[in-house]
Amino acid sequence: MASLFHVLNISKQDLMSRLIDMSSVSNNLANINTIGFKASRTNFQEFLEHYEKHGVKVGTTQVLMGQGMFKESDKPLDIAIDGAGFFAVRLPDGRTGYTRDGQFSLDAQRNIVHANGSRLIWSGQIPENFEEVRVENNGTISYRVGDVWSTAGVIPLTRFPNPGGLNHLGNNIWVESPASGAAQTGNPQTNNLGIIRPRVLEMSNVNAGDELTHLMTLQRIFTLSLRSFQQTDQMISQSINMRKG
Amino acid sequence: MIKGLYAAASSMLANASRQKILAHNVSNLDTPGFKQIVTSMGDFVKTSVVFPGTRQPTPSMMAYVGELGLGVDGIIETTDFGAGIVRTTENELDLAIEGPGFFALQTPQGIRYTRDGRFIKDLAGNMVSVDGFRLLDLNGKPIKLPEGRVVISSNGEISVNNAVVGRIGLSEFKNVETDLARESGNIFSAVNAPVASKSSIIQQGALEMPNIDPAQIATSMSIIARTYEAAQKMVQNQDELLGKTINTLGRI
Numbered sequence: 001m002a003s004l005f006h007v008l009n010i011s012k013q014d015l016m017s018r019l020i021d022m023s024s025v026s027n028n029l030a031n032i033n034t035i036g037f038k039a040s041r042t043n044f045q046e047f048l049e050h051y052e053k054h055g056v057k058v059g060t061t062q063v064l065m066g067q068g069m070f071k072e073s074d075k076p077l078d079i080a081i082d083g084a085g086f087f088a089v090r091l092p093d094g095r096t097g098y099t100r101d102g103q104f105s106l107d108a109q110r111n112i113v114h115a116n117g118s119r120l121i122w123s124g125q126i127p128e129n130f131e132e133v134r135v136e137n138n139g140t141i142s143y144r145v146g147d148v149w150s151t152a153g154v155i156p157l158t159r160f161p162n163p164g165g166l167n168h169l170g171n172n173i174w175v176e177s178p179a180s181g182a183a184q185t186g187n188p189q190t191n192n193l194g195i196i197r198p199r200v201l202e203m204s205n206v207n208a209g210d211e212l213t214h215l216m217t218l219q220r221i222f223t224l225s226l227r228s229f230q231q232t233d234q235m236i237s238q239s240i241n242m243r244k245g
Numbered sequence: 246m247i248k249g250l251y252a253a254a255s256s257m258l259a260n261a262s263r264q265k266i267l268a269h270n271v272s273n274l275d276t277p278g279f280k281q282i283v284t285s286m287g288d289f290v291k292t293s294v295v296f297p298g299t300r301q302p303t304p305s306m307m308a309y310v311g312e313l314g315l316g317v318d319g320i321i322e323t324t325d326f327g328a329g330i331v332r333t334t335e336n337e338l339d340l341a342i343e344g345p346g347f348f349a350l351q352t353p354q355g356i357r358y359t360r361d362g363r364f365i366k367d368l369a370g371n372m373v374s375v376d377g378f379r380l381l382d383l384n385g386k387p388i389k390l391p392e393g394r395v396v397i398s399s400n401g402e403i404s405v406n407n408a409v410v411g412r413i414g415l416s417e418f419k420n421v422e423t424d425l426a427r428e429s430g431n432i433f434s435a436v437n438a439p440v441a442s443k444s445s446i447i448q449q450g451a452l453e454m455p456n457i458d459p460a461q462i463a464t465s466m467s468i469i470a471r472t473y474e475a476a477q478k479m480v481q482n483q484d485e486l487l488g489k490t491i492n493t494l495g496r497i
Contacts, residue, residue, distance in 0.1 A: 003261075046429065047429055053266065059375050161370060228466060231466060234470070235264060243481075
């Protein structure tokens with residue numbers, strides 16, 4: 001027999017799931033202008049146990065790796081990846097972080113640093129007397145001294161078997177996880193790692209229209225779930241107060 | 246009178262079950278590929294009613310009044326396999342089926358079927374459902390995706406970087422309502438073996454949303470509430486009548 005208290009639990013779980021989904025949508029919408037940001041999606045799944053209905057459960061969170069649009073920039077170290085790769089940066093705790101945010105700049109020691117201060121991992125060095133730098137499609141960084149352009153090194157790219165499973169650290173940085181699989185590093189334009197586009201930035205891949213539509217749907221579902229919850233509560237109350245006097 | 250009490254109580258129980266199914270459907274209003282559960286009420290066995298006249302010498306001379314229903318014999322649950330609305334997501338591995346087909350998944354318990362088209366790549370490069378079950382091709386083998394851009398045509402053929410790597414096998418059922426049994430996680434087990442789907446097409450970058458109509462849900466909700474309330478009032482009324490009978494007739 002179905003206990004009405006069990007039905008209350010189904011609706012409670014439903015309401016909690018909608019709240020989780022709403023925070024995921026809010027996070028996407030908040031990052032609609034964040035360079036290199038990838039939207040994520042919470043996957044919900046029907047839940048039965050021993051054929052008894054339990055409503056819904058949170059399955060997985062999936063990072064949607066779709067390519068973002070490109071925006072032109074006038075800075076030589078604003079670069080974007082066209083393809084599946086990531087830039088690798090050295091995090092303060094020594095770990096390797098991965099990002100699609102290509103807003104790099106040079107620090108006082110001429111290290112190439114990410115917006116959050118982490119150093120880009122690449123093979124090479126820019127000498128003290130350089131006057132200008134440029135990045136090419138294959139990831140080569142060149143510098144100019146006087147009229148002479150010389151090669152400083154190459155920016156490698158990294159890809160993962162399942163990028164959707166990377167752990168998000170915040171600040172647009174991901175780290176490897178058991179779900180993402182091991183990092184595979186190589187030069188741009190090889191092994192489907194992608195091409196580097198100089199003087200452009202990859203915009204957030206969040207689609208405002210989709211996210212807002214989803215938010216509206218969520219609000220409607222939340223209202224319906226809440227009504228269902230209240231109705232079950234009322235049914236319980238009716239059965240408790242059935243016997244008068 | 247006691248019969249009536251139980252009949253009304255059976256309606257309360259049945260509507261509590263209907264409320265559970267409704268809550269389950271509402272919970273899955275945003276679960277891709279979900280197929281709603283619909284309920285119907287079964288009639289309980291009928292019983293003959295006779296008028297026990299006071300002057301009848303033998304039972305055979307009792308006056309036959311008619312048949313009396315004893316309420317609701319629980320609810321019958323079936324799955325509505327009607328198509329849901331297809332929503333575009335533009336994700337490479339989100340697939341929607343148009344037509345009666347199902348994706349076949351390899352699970353530890355055997356092959357299971359689903360309309361939930363949210364796929365991802367596992368570490369070995371296999372196409373798997375969000376719960377990690379491998380999607381099967383036309384020959385019942387897992388589909389391994391090499392690195393690169395995935396294009397899936399409407400007949401299920403998968404190309405990566407313009408090279409064909411496999412074809413998704415869709416299954417179809419003759420009597421889908423009775424051939425499939427619901428299991429946890431939006432999947433179904435086959436009671437009768439499927440046939441290869443001929444008339445279904447696959448749409449890449451889209452998901453089939455649940456086939457639930459929110460307006461229908463809101464209506465059912467009111468019906469359940471009012472039926473439960475009415476049954477509850479009938480229990481109360483008959484309880485009062487029973488009390489009066491006992492107290493009045495019992496007083497000599």
